[in-house]
Amino acid sequence: MKQSKVTVVDVARAAGVSKSTVSLVLQGSSLVNEGTRAKVGAVIRELGYVYNRGAANLRQSKSKIVGIVVNDLTNSFFAELAVGMDMVVQSAGYIQFMANTSENADRQGEVIASMREHGMAGLILSPARGTTAADLRPLVDSGIPVVLVARNVPGLKVSSVVSDGHAGAAAAVRHLIELGHRRIAFLGGFNDTAVFDERMRGFRDALQEAGLNASDELVISSAPSRAGGVAAVERMLAMVDRPTAALCFNDAVAFGVCDGLRSARIEPGVDFGVIGFDDVIEAKTAVPALTTVSVDPQGMGRRAAQLLLKQINAGDFDAEALVASVRLVVRESCGAAQRMKREAVTA
């Protein structure tokens, strides 16, 4: 039963050539005669030979394996990201170790170490929360190309592909202003992350640009989840001078914000403008459909993988920072539809 023991020497013997010749055939060298190539090919098929890439990697001390480590595969944003990477990695003839860390930095450390032992040629990492530059330093110093995606790690000189959180947030806020809102909040997300900081600065800058209030009390941080959204909006509703619209840290928070508004008998998209971030799949089908900043995660994944492969092939390389552009997708939750209706009546 377990017979997968046929090696290149077995093939050589059966074909009446030397192992070197078989090796040459395997790598499609032009040195070998057509006749022998055919004969060897036939024997390979007949014997059910399977190439041992591990042995080859050992000899050549290089591999066609890349590591992909993602913080949360159950989040469709990161799943799409992974699929994008998978596509380009596969078509380049590479294969990937892929692991999910569930936002656990320790686990992340373990899988990266394990991948290293297995001899990966490069790593794409969507870091778990709490990842520090020190965690990654040894890997980076070893000269293995690393590309960070979706989230950055401050203090680490390494390539990255992130979305333009600043521009996205600013666009969303400008849209709300255009709809007539003058007091706008920023809800949800942990305020110690780089992503939060970037989006929040976009929010602030757009408000200031319009000469509006951008004070600290308008920024309410919380867990970046649905529950966090509920919590944040409750705190917001307790304010004396209530905002009339909010930009949320991400779509999950936005859904929570909608829940929270409804329990307070405020209808999102009618009485209050809500905008999310990421454009997860559910955003389109939710009620009200969520206005959100879309970031094409699959495209980001593809770009990250391309960057990594480029760095693997170049012997030497410099860290490169790519910023994926974003666009505002206007649906219902911001109240734009309502305004159009009002205008139609007025006209």
Next chain:
Amino acid sequence: MKQSKVTVVDVARAAGVSKSTVSLVLQGSSLVNEGTRAKVGAVIRELGYVYNRGAANLRQSKSKIVGIVVNDLTNSFFAELAVGMDMVVQSAGYIQFMANTSENADRQGEVIASMREHGMAGLILSPARGTTAADLRPLVDSGIPVVLVARNVPGLKVSSVVSDGHAGAAAAVRHLIELGHRRIAFLGGFNDTAVFDERMRGFRDALQEAGLNASDELVISSAPSRAGGVAAVERMLAMVDRPTAALCFNDAVAFGVCDGLRSARIEPGVDFGVIGFDDVIEAKTAVPALTTVSVDPQGMGRRAAQLLLKQINAGDFDAEALVASVRLVVRESCGAAQRMKREAVTA
């Protein structure tokens, strides 16, 4: 920069022992003296030695790598499945090649071949549509443990973990009957798949058990997608004797069916009962919230991985077929809420 060249002999030289001793330390053998163990350990850390698992695998001709191949990672059902597997594989000290096939059987063949060349110890496969027994035969015959998950491949004697489609479908239909429906359709899905067949038989059996019509015209197949759901419900609405409720092949189809009903001014969950299958994340938040058959994909993934590891460790093993139980989650789309309201009024 690229210096990762330190091997076990370098460590041995630096520590003043032989490479054999270092190897012993590496595998935590009790043979080695505490003093030497400590010294070697220190040198290892100092030199930044990284273990070359590829070389070890070559020598021992076995690996701690498993393959996970999934047909569609962007589908949250399969993403959850993958995360479940990831958990148990990681905690068992294994690492996984993981690849997405996008339902492409050719690509699936390629990645499996590649994983084999890299020396995986076993494979968990959620097969792409159109996978035949012949595609997998060589792998299975080689003695490498294979576990199929979510979908089965007919004619292949290999372990599998699937959900109980028959019981789930039957439970859903019984629920609809209990709500007073007498004419029920089965909508969506390709009728040449094993999963379709199983769910459809559950549908039929429940109808016959209640003495209701279970004729062929009530089964309308289509693509197992949202668009397929729309198409199927349109065909259903053209029937002279219209059904009043439907069990859908999966949740995506169910969403499409709701769309289609609405375009015909029929309100799902009020004028027509809809039940889905799989309980994807969106099912809970959709409007109306989808009544559906829940299958705990993460749990299935865990069980599949456990089964695979068991078979890897057992030298010899028999194919084993696990059936994951399912439960009906009653929400709004079936009309149960409506009925309760009616009953309250009547009472």
Next chain:
DNA sequence: TTCATTAATTGGAACGTTCCAAACTGTCAA
């Protein structure tokens, strides 16, 4: 004939581990 040239093939030494059998230490009993 002889020699250079090209085309095709080959043996053996790597690559970084593990494993086996053998070889060192001491210690203690005979």
Next chain:
DNA sequence: TTGACAGTTTGGAACGTTCCAATTAATGAA
């Protein structure tokens, strides 16, 4: 003094490839 024994350590041969230098065979020119 010898031998038995346990506790440690070790050299070299694998594992299945690739690569280099070297060999052989065939052809053609001198």
